[in-house]
Amino acid sequence: MRFFGPALLALSIAAAPVALAQGQQARGDATYTSDLVTRWGKGVTPDNVWQSYPRPQLQRREWRNLNGLWDYAITAPAVARPQKMDGQILVPFPVESRLSRVARKLTPDQRLWYRRSFTIPANWAGQRIMLNFGAVDYASQVMVNGAPVGGHKGGSDPFGFDITDYLKPGDNEVMVQVADPTSAGTQPRGKQSLDPSGIWYTASSGIWQTVWIEPVPKLHIADVRATADIDRGVVEVDVALSNWAGDTDAVRLTASSKGKVIASTILRGNRHATLAIPDAHHWSPDDPFLYDLKAELISVRDPYAGQPERDRKAYDARFTLAETQRYAAAQPEGAVRDSVDSYFAMRKISVGQGPVRGQPVLLLNNKPLFHNGTLDQGWWPDGLLTPPSEEAMKSDLVFLMKAGFNMVRKHIKVEPARYYYDADRLGMMIWQDMPSGGGEDQFVAGTSQGQAIFPSSTMADHVDELGRMVGALRAFPSIVLWVVNNEGWGQFDSATLSKYVKGMDPSRLVNANSGWMDVAPGVSDVFDIHTYEDKPNVPARHADRAIVLGEYGGVGLPVKGHLWKPGKTLWSYQVAGGDGDYLSRYRVKMEEVVRQAKLHGLSAAVYTQTSDVEDEINGLLTYDRAQSKAKAEDLAKIAAPLWDAMP
Template sequence: MRTLIGAIASMVLAMSAIDAAAQAAPTGDSVYTSDLMTRWGREVTPDNAWRSYPRPQLKRDRWLNLNGLWDYAIAKDTAAQPMRMDGQILVPYPVESKLSRVARKVTPDDRIWYRRSFTVPQDWAGEHVMLNFGAVDFAATIWVNGAVVGSHKGGFDTFGFDITDYLKPGRNELVVQVADPTSAGTQPRGKQILDPSGIWYTAVSGIWQTVWLEPVPKLHIDDVRATPDIDRGVVDIAVALSGWASDTDAVKLTASAGGKVIASTIIRANRRATLAVPNARLWSPDDPYLYDLKAELVTVADPYAGQDERDRKAYDARFTQGEDRTYAAARIAGVPRDTVDTYFAMRKISIGPGRVAGQPAVLLNNKPLFQNGTLDQGWWPDGLYTAPSEEAMKSDLVFLKKAGFNMLRKHIKVEPARYYYDADHLGILIWQDMPSGGGEDQFVTGTSKSQAVLSSDAMAENQNELAAMIGDLRAFPSIVMWVVNNEGWGQYDSATLARYVKGMDPSRLVNADSGWLDVAPGASDVFDIHTYEDVPNTPTRQSTRAIVIGEYGGIGMPVTGHIWRPGKKNWGYQVATGEEDYLARFRRKMAGVIRAAREDGLSASVYTQTTDVEDEINGLLTYDRARAKASPEALAAIAAPLRTLSSER
């Protein structure tokens, strides 16, 4: 009982601190935060804020989490680094959020300053230290002990720096400066806006994912990319190091199933290998089976030692089958210098014959599987971009599975890596959107006949972030489609970008244009319409592409006590009068989807949306996740016919 009382007291103190911090913000720059709070948000403290290892697809055993209370200040861009800070902020929650304990606006002319100290663990002595950021929105510059160690642009991708040369014994100082133009700029930003209303939400700025330190050797494993091929019964694995490798640098790869080794080999560093996966157990929403993979950076005895013209033979062997055989038989000397754990799934996503003759369909593992999904914004009333905890974030996925959905469209936002890890393990297919950018005047409309015109710098920024997103997320098997554009928001040169994405990752489908201006039929794997009519429209048939509904639904229903801004008019495509009316409308829309799937070969549909978000009340769940508009069992029963479609061929 004493422990329980202590926990409750700590929670009350934590919430009081959050409220006090929000109230202490200067009147002119405070952000509206509502009284809504999730049950997970009420449990957040500086000691438990996002403690999971943040990079589950490239996991090392040793690391130091830097989440918690940092000093912060917001100053104008013309001001020098402030000597006196404004207070404390709880990282990794955005500055504008309630959970950050700040809840202040950030204008394009502002700069956010973060500061904290850290001490490198003694047992890391002699190793290189990486400083890693899960994501910072938007432009960050980082100092360690007064020296600039690097900078980064991009609000959604991971980045890091080797800070070894900047460290000193004992206490070290870390300073981060962030600039974020939000909707005043053209950078990818999704649904953030400086003046939120309707379908546009509160701006997010600064550090919004985990910050951590990690010891590594100077030359270490930087990337492991596993691409399954179920038709050949193999997995192709590429391993990239942090720099150039010598002929004695090699990587040992070991694939396991249920703790039992199924394949192993040695490759020269910065190379790829193919491992056989006999009798592969295929990943699917009904059976999300994952294989473990270990990559170890090792030193091998020089495989060319003693040979005539040794250097010439080593050079000529590069990227040949002879080199593969030589390293597979190489002798390892000593212990591994770096080890990372990852995983992969044996699954295939493709376009092929469906149940309706002449209409191609989306296939999973060479069989049609109707993808029944929701539009998922990924916003939270207390953390905005950042879920209060991984448990909170995972709860949305668990609800969707119970409600009969096997897919979601991650809508113009990129989540922390743990989100995709959870989807991999739960069996949720994901369509991953590229966050939209461009100016408001560059939003292509439903009647437009041409695409936006952006500057070379704006296009370069968009393409850099697009490549970074794919690079960060391509290891997660749950992702089956990249969505390049949404409803023409900053849409430019769509066909070129779709081919660019397909070139980077040919193992997944590409949706060039979700809704509105379809200008890339030869480069897009699907034809995607948005339809918010009472009964959804059906996409016109296509001879070479699958047809999908990228958005439909939008049944709004306000729930008293769970409204973001009480007293203000909420926004929805249609508004239900109660749960009975809500279910009737949902049944009517789902009946249209089922008919289109059965009669016209529709491959997928995306219902708007998982949760309410701020003024938008189109969710299956309230914004605080406290109430479902209808039980998940009732929703699953209505959608049940979609599960049987693939067996009706």
């Protein structure tokens, strides 16, 4: 999304009174929260807030949700521990948000503290206890019963700590200290700003995704990575344990469909397996079929027992076909030690021949499929970075599918894992952006001839977060493409970063640069332009990659009673004169997209955007999702010719 341009228009709406967030007192550090509350936000309580298991691709049956009311305080950075807390905050909503019941600013020279007590269920005795966080923005230190248990830096990825050795009988106390420089720093943060305006939004600091505890054995399953290969009819599965495995530590994998076992095998811990999926049912937006996958940590009889030179034979067999075969035939002993439920899809995303000679297109399951998407910021007027509920989050996807979209570009924000879980089941393809970082002078312009310069430590932090994002999300089949850089915002060495992502996850496509500087033609799978003209410009043809409109559209329509800050200048690329004009402008743009798909081999188009966001009014939905600016059925009819553009 561009900062400025000839298509940008602005307008003002009459002012309306602004209500304070629930429990907020008038004070100098209060954030602006607006009157807007979503219908889901109105129903949020400490007892029902975000209750779903937060890690659907690695799910355990035993767990306890720690969302709800915590004590909080904001202090100077040198305070070792607050002597007095300032009040209560509703976790997992950012401290700046209305739904947090706090709505206070956190500055870079302050620290945000959280505190609550919890008990461990009696039937968890003898197990290790993990304390998990879905996401905390940005740098956090975690203490249990006054002792530091670990720290984390990064605002968008999950993390956790084994807190067993810090626990005591009865009540236990957890404290979390958070620092967040937001737009004063160079860390990845997306569109958060300490001075929100235009396309920059209110900062979201602190805990903003679910917190939970769960029991695990000392050696447990840490990661299950399933990658489908529809051409060979198999799914490749890596199972990583929490530590190194002994010769009798094994994992039993079982793939099933609607309760029927499709394939099963036993593998040594920390190893790879290939499961045959005969007559595979392919996943697509029209048919989002998923297979269940269970991983169980078990003990097996020593596969090398009684062998001459037993230790040497076992050592030499490591990571060989002989080892794979020996463990597949191993005999289980005793009870299951750990069990996680997961799932996978048999689907393939690639680039190949399309209907226009010489111009490759995006393929799904080896067939051309146009990606008709929206730019999706994922912001909410009451929860900011945190959706008010999973139902609210899912409602955006449902609306978009009814409106003729089959893809969402998740714009420089990482969502809670339940979002991708819902997309997997609904059949919505996702282009996942890496949240951008950098300072004002490190935002590369469209006319720039070089990329941004950062200290080595800053680059290392960015690469680390990029890798953790890919690692945390690559299990979700709905994600079909990674977007490494957006419009040069903090862009550095994008060719190397794209190779890194491609190396981590060769099963998906990579968009090195969405808009502006195209500096990785030999690495990026797509050539991506942003065009907010009345009729979108045509991307130049490329013989070795697909061409896409990474952003277009931007038709604004203010809806009275559904504006973030009435009386303030609003932001859009164009402003429609009413409902009819709005739909007419949308039709003109979409008809040009259809023309480009048919005549030029365009593979994808990303319309700006799903909903209004704060000052922006160019959404298909109002910011509170209470009203659509055009009927979903009308939007779908306009997009329908796209599906005739490819065989």
